[in-house]
Amino acid sequence: MPELAEVDFFRRRWDAGLGGVIHRVDLHPQARVFRGTDARLLERTLTGATLRESFAHGKQMLFAASGGGWLGVHLAMTGDLRVEPEDYAAQRHDHFVLRQPSRALVFTDPRMFGRIRFDVSADGPPEWWRRLPPALLSDAFTAAHVAAFLQRRARSPLKAVLLDQAGFPGVGNWMADEILWQLGWHPLTRTGALSAVQARALRSQARQVARGALRTIGVDWTDPPADTWLIRHRWAAGQHCPRCGTELRREEAAGRTTCWCPACQPADPAFMTTASPRPVGTGHRREKPLA
DNA sequence: ATCTCTGTTCACAA
DNA sequence: GTTGTGAACAGAGA
Numbered sequence: 001m002p003e004l005a006e007v008d009f010f011r012r013r014w015d016a017g018l019g020g021v022i023h024r025v026d027l028h029p030q031a032r033v034f035r036g037t038d039a040r041l042l043e044r045t046l047t048g049a050t051l052r053e054s055f056a057h058g059k060q061m062l063f064a065a066s067g068g069g070w071l072g073v074h075l076a077m078t079g080d081l082r083v084e085p086e087d088y089a090a091q092r093h094d095h096f097v098l099r100q101p102s103r104a105l106v107f108t109d110p111r112m113f114g115r116i117r118f119d120v121s122a123d124g125p126p127e128w129w130r131r132l133p134p135a136l137l138s139d140a141f142t143a144a145h146v147a148a149f150l151q152r153r154a155r156s157p158l159k160a161v162l163l164d165q166a167g168f169p170g171v172g173n174w175m176a177d178e179i180l181w182q183l184g185w186h187p188l189t190r191t192g193a194l195s196a197v198q199a200r201a202l203r204s205q206a207r208q209v210a211r212g213a214l215r216t217i218g219v220d221w222t223d224p225p226a227d228t229w230l231i232r233h234r235w236a237a238g239q240h241c242p243r244c245g246t247e248l249r250r251e252e253a254a255g256r257t258t259c260w261c262p263a264c265q266p267a268d269p270a271f272m273t274t275a276s277p278r279p280v281g282t283g284h285r286r287e288k289p290l291a
Numbered sequence: 292a293t294c295t296c297t298g299t300t301c302a303c304a305a
Numbered sequence: 306g307t308t309g310t311g312a313a314c315a316g317a318g319a
Contacts, residue, residue, distance in 0.1 A: 296318095303311090
């Protein structure tokens, strides 16, 4: 479900539990969402601890607890954080519940693509958190940093590069489409074709989309303005560009469903990658295995 | 029954 | 080393 702004919205939900003691932790250590994590240590350490602080960085979240516990949460595609009453009974896809005297903090993820991490450290956030690349709205997300990343991915299409969490942490499928639509650039433009000026424009537009999303979705889940943003129009086939009225295209690019306006984002053959978009929803059927 | 999906990671090919 | 592809993960909803 979530990208940068949605992640921040979910983080704020759990902020209801900051300053509160955790008197019980409900989890199944074998659940896939705990892969690579010592769930027993998590359970032991957080029971009786107080939730102190929360952080979001791109699609990653980190919750700090008393006693040196650092709880990492990644929601992937279908993860969700909720707050429920203290007597809430966990449902089928609730994999992790932090019980406090007056509420239950619930992690839900039907497909279990998401992941819970846990570290104990008195010296600040765990290594994996400190190694995260510069956040879009941080001072470290400089033009030079972006230029270097774009150079490294010069042969890839812009869509793929925007989805790369090592360069644009927090940007997901809809944000990538939004950034490209607002710039008027085709998703399959070769990244190496950008001029220095265009590279700065890309950085600036990515930051603007992040800021706008955080102001709306990140605060109360409302959509950004539908007449100047693509997001409201990109989900289904047959929608029209809010800028020019042309029917939007929806095809697979860089392995993901991609929506763009063929009029506002024309393909310039001189600057395209060789990859060609594939139609979505027209029955690409897998070969049936030989019985 | 069939296909889609706001994500990531791996193996493999070029 | 980089890039593209497809599969895998696993379920709900159209």
